[in-house]
Amino acid sequence: MTGKREYMKQESPWAEQEAELDQAPKSSLSSQAPQKGDISSLLEHKPTLLRSSAAFLFNDSVLKYPLHTLDDRVVVGTSCLGYSEKTYLVVPAIQVGCPVQCNFCQVGDQGYERSLTAKEIVDEIALIVQKSHQYGYPLAQTRVKISFVADGDPLTNPNFGQALEQIAERAVVPMKVSTAYPDTPLAERLFDEICSFSATYGDTVQFQISLNSTDAEYRARIAKIPLADYRKIREAGEKWQSDVPHARKVNLTFTLTQETPCTPEDIKDILTPDLFAIRLRDWAPTERGLRYGLHRIGPEKLKELADRFVSEGYNVIPGRTGNTERMFILSAGQLTGMYQSLLR
Numbered sequence: 106m107t108g109k110r111e112y113m114k115q116e117s118p119w120a121e122q123e124a125e126l127d128q129a130p131k132s133s134l135s136s137q138a139p140q141k142g143d144i145s146s147l148l149e150h151k152p153t154l155l156r157s158s159a160a161f162l163f164n165d166s167v168l169k170y171p172l173h174t175l176d177d178r179v180v181v182g183t184s185c186l187g188y189s190e191k192t193y194l195v196v197p198a199i200q201v202g203c204p205v206q207c208n209f210c211q212v213g214d215q216g217y218e219r220s221l222t223a224k225e226i227v228d229e230i231a232l233i234v235q236k237s238h239q240y241g242y243p244l245a246q247t248r249v250k251i252s253f254v255a256d257g258d259p260l261t262n263p264n265f266g267q268a269l270e271q272i273a274e275r276a277v278v279p280m281k282v283s284t285a286y287p288d289t290p291l292a293e294r295l296f297d298e299i300c301s302f303s304a305t306y307g308d309t310v311q312f313q314i315s316l317n318s319t320d321a322e323y324r325a326r327i328a329k330i331p332l333a334d335y336r337k338i339r340e341a342g343e344k345w346q347s348d349v350p351h352a353r354k355v356n357l358t359f360t361l362t363q364e365t366p367c368t369p370e371d372i373k374d375i376l377t378p379d380l381f382a383i384r385l386r387d388w389a390p391t392e393r394g395l396r397y398g399l400h401r402i403g404p405e406k407l408k409e410l411a412d413r414f415v416s417e418g419y420n421v422i423p424g425r426t427g428n429t430e431r432m433f434i435l436s437a438g439q440l441t442g443m444y445q446s447l448l449r
């Protein structure tokens with residue numbers, strides 16, 4: 106990354122932060138449920154389990170915050186403008202590393218240390234919102250969406266359902282939950298919890314499954330833990346439609362490389378267009394993916410695949426890697442390693 110020093114903004118030393126926390130009033134969480142879109146409770150929330158020591162600004166549009174846990178793990182939270190430029194995305198990490206360890210994703214190189222607790226996740230979201238305000242990005246004045254799409258898999262964090270409940274006590278904003286959908290009893294339990302939560306939550310929850318390939322064997326090979334087969338994914342799509350009022354279709358997302366088998370005709374009879382939408386994304390290179398021999402695909406191939414899904418009756422949601430993400434190689438996990446090397 107060039108210009109690293111220019112972009113790194115030092116914050117107050119920890120001792121100062123701790124003093125501020127000691128003097129802070131007790132939680133101002135109101136007994137009343139928050140109004141839809143109001144994130145003022147997150148601005149007032151006093152984080153005690155995570156601390157911020159630096160922030161990185163990329164291209165005046167993406168802010169990344171390395172955050173330290175009390176047991177001195179580092180996770181990276183992000184805020185950035187969404188595709189529409191009318192919504193700020195808040196993207197919290199939910200684990201230290203990730204147990205799924207997909208071969209294309211840099212987070213996989215961190216291994217897996219532990220899941221964040223519900224309270225740590227709330228602290229992280231509050232810190233992302235507060236630090237963004239501090240640096241002149243007033244999230245509270247625009248639409249905010251919380252996207253669990255990086256740095257951990259929600260269906261492998263046993264605390265995830267509880268985290269959703271605790272967030273909803275402080276803010277009611279759209280959310281996106283993205284998972285590789287592991288084939289484990291824990292994932293089933295967590296999916297049930299997410300369905301129950303989404304059925305009564307005051308805003309939209311979008312559910313997304315990283316299918317990554319239409320070839321079941323390839324999909325199984327790129328992850329380190331067993332993933333649900335297409336029959337289980339179909340059942341999840343049916344449950345989502347039946348349990349969640351006004352549910353949006355479950356997104357099936359693909360991070361595509363030249364090596365990815367992707368043939369829409371192979372899934373159209375089981376992962377049907379009435380239950381699932383498609384999101385195609387070109388892989389932004391990572392050291393890990395390059396080691397696994399992956400190669401980028403070009404925009405023409407991406408468009409050709411999108412057209413083929415459309416001709417099979419699917420809604421296709423655009424998902425190209427953003428310019429800033431491409432320019433600074435900002436895929437999940439990239440900054441964590443760089444930040445840790447700065448600390449050494």
Ligand code: SF4
Pocket residue numbers: 203204205206207210211212213254255256257258284285437
């Ligand atoms: S893509 Fe998601 S599930 Fe896969 S290793 Fe990265 S963070 Fe984990």
